[in-house]
Amino acid sequence: MYPQFPPGFRFGMSTSAYQIEGAADAGGKGPSIWDTFTARPGAVRHGQDARVASDHYHRYASDVDLIAEAGVHDYRFSFSWPRVLAGDLDFYDRLVDRLLASGVRPVPTLYHWDLPQELEDAGGWMNRDTAHRLADHASALVTRLGDRVRDWITMNEMNVHTLYGYALADHAPARGLGLGALPAAHHQLLAHGLAVRVLRTHGAGSIGVAQQHFPVTAASDDPADVEAAAIFSALTNWTFSDPILLGDYPDELIRAGVGVPEAQLDRDLELIRARLDFYGVNYYEPTMIEAPKAGKDYSGVLEVDIPADMPFSPVPVKSDERTDFGWAVVPAGLTDILVTLRDRYPDLPPVIITENGASFHDSPPGPDGRVHDERRISYLDAHLRAVSDAITAGVRVDGYYVWSAIDNFEWAAGYDERFGLIYVDFSTLERTKKDSWFWYRDLIAAQPRN
Ligand code: FCB
Numbered sequence: 001m002y003p004q005f006p007p008g009f010r011f012g013m014s015t016s017a018y019q020i021e022g023a024a025d026a027g028g029k030g031p032s033i034w035d036t037f038t039a040r041p042g043a044v045r046h047g048q049d050a051r052v053a054s055d056h057y058h059r060y061a062s063d064v065d066l067i068a069e070a071g072v073h074d075y076r077f078s079f080s081w082p083r084v085l086a087g088d089l090d091f092y093d094r095l096v097d098r099l100l101a102s103g104v105r106p107v108p109t110l111y112h113w114d115l116p117q118e119l120e121d122a123g124g125w126m127n128r129d130t131a132h133r134l135a136d137h138a139s140a141l142v143t144r145l146g147d148r149v150r151d152w153i154t155m156n157e158m159n160v161h162t163l164y165g166y167a168l169a170d171h172a173p174a175r176g177l178g179l180g181a182l183p184a185a186h187h188q189l190l191a192h193g194l195a196v197r198v199l200r201t202h203g204a205g206s207i208g209v210a211q212q213h214f215p216v217t218a219a220s221d222d223p224a225d226v227e228a229a230a231i232f233s234a235l236t237n238w239t240f241s242d243p244i245l246l247g248d249y250p251d252e253l254i255r256a257g258v259g260v261p262e263a264q265l266d267r268d269l270e271l272i273r274a275r276l277d278f279y280g281v282n283y284y285e286p287t288m289i290e291a292p293k294a295g296k297d298y299s300g301v302l303e304v305d306i307p308a309d310m311p312f313s314p315v316p317v318k319s320d321e322r323t324d325f326g327w328a329v330v331p332a333g334l335t336d337i338l339v340t341l342r343d344r345y346p347d348l349p350p351v352i353i354t355e356n357g358a359s360f361h362d363s364p365p366g367p368d369g370r371v372h373d374e375r376r377i378s379y380l381d382a383h384l385r386a387v388s389d390a391i392t393a394g395v396r397v398d399g400y401y402v403w404s405a406i407d408n409f410e411w412a413a414g415y416d417e418r419f420g421l422i423y424v425d426f427s428t429l430e431r432t433k434k435d436s437w438f439w440y441r442d443l444i445a446a447q448p449r450n
Helices: 032-040 056-069 081-085 090-101 117-121 130-145 158-167 179-201 223-245 251-257 265-272 333-342 372-390 435-445
Strands: 010-014 072-078 105-111 150-155 208-211 216-218 279-282 287-290 313-315 353-356 397-403 423-426 432-434
Touching: 010 056, 010 353, 010 432, 032 117, 032 435, 072 150, 072 397, 081 117, 081 130, 081 150, 081 223, 090 130, 090 435, 105 130, 130 179, 150 158, 150 179, 150 287, 158 179, 158 223, 158 432, 179 265, 208 223, 208 265, 216 223, 216 372, 223 251, 223 333, 279 333, 313 435, 333 372, 333 397, 372 435
Parallel strands: 010 072, 010 397, 072 105, 105 150, 150 208, 208 279, 216 287, 279 353, 353 397
Antiparallel strands: 287 313, 423 432
């Protein structure tokens, strides 16, 4: 009945600091770029912000209990960089201890998009020095937690952060630089490389990165569409994985006219290609691309609009089913991208699906006290089967983490989009396990014993 995975396969749940913690000013914490962004009129749906979010900072202990009760092996969360900068590491100390005491392995991410505003004021990811600051951040954390934390993820979705925050202006820090955003990508990759070095020096047991990947298909076999799709995929997928897994940038970058003007490129690439213990893949949906057709209106196809002067245009992916966020439900895309990664990278480390999940606008608990989210269950079931198909095709996948443990602040979309296995009533902050939580618990319990 439940999809089956090899013994030792790790099930987990994921979250990120900014989306759940709240406690915006606790312990002298300064603002991040997301605090600045959410304060801008019109930036976030309904003008919402994350000052309280899911209030996990104050409710972490009972949240960990809810996570642990599902029987997950791993919990992926991230550190709030501004909180760490303010010296408030006690919170993460307590969180890690609680997880370990509950038998759950902490898998923290150093950086999940909430850059301290003071670093943005100094140039943010367009400034090379930010990469060195990330290494300092890594050092502070591994020094404090390295005796108990074995698994580390450096960065989350450098591609989405670069595309939405630096190339476009739909996420913080809303720079809108177009193809000029490439240095932000390079400096995040450099930060990743520097962080790997710091973590290794401190004896970290297992190091990876979480990258969003998706298949990009051409709308037709017209060579212009095929080339547009190749360029789009290079910019959004391979620019972020080739340097790590091959030690070079993809050729299409040069065809698209975006060089990476870095005096120290060779030395940087040497750092960036540092060996990893696992490769995290976040998957949501595929993308379809065509060469821009004169006079055609492309607005509203992606969640964000790509400027008209780009050499590619997204068109709707054919799918009978969409989440309430409007994302196409295409489980086979996950098998497809895993096989593609294996074929492209001979030295691909074991993969962990570090995020996968769906937003449905769940109704609050009814008279039976339950949240019935059948569509989320069938989404997760289908995607786990897609992972299993990839394993059958010979891709080594060692784990799968649901995005997300708990309903949270979905960036520019605010609180409408609910990805959690645990429902949050954002007026009372009360938690309720959704039916998908019970389903996930039973699926984990039904796996062969390790
Ligand atoms: C990913 C992000 C994560 C969450 C999911 C839905 O791109 O990494 O924080 O917002 O999408």
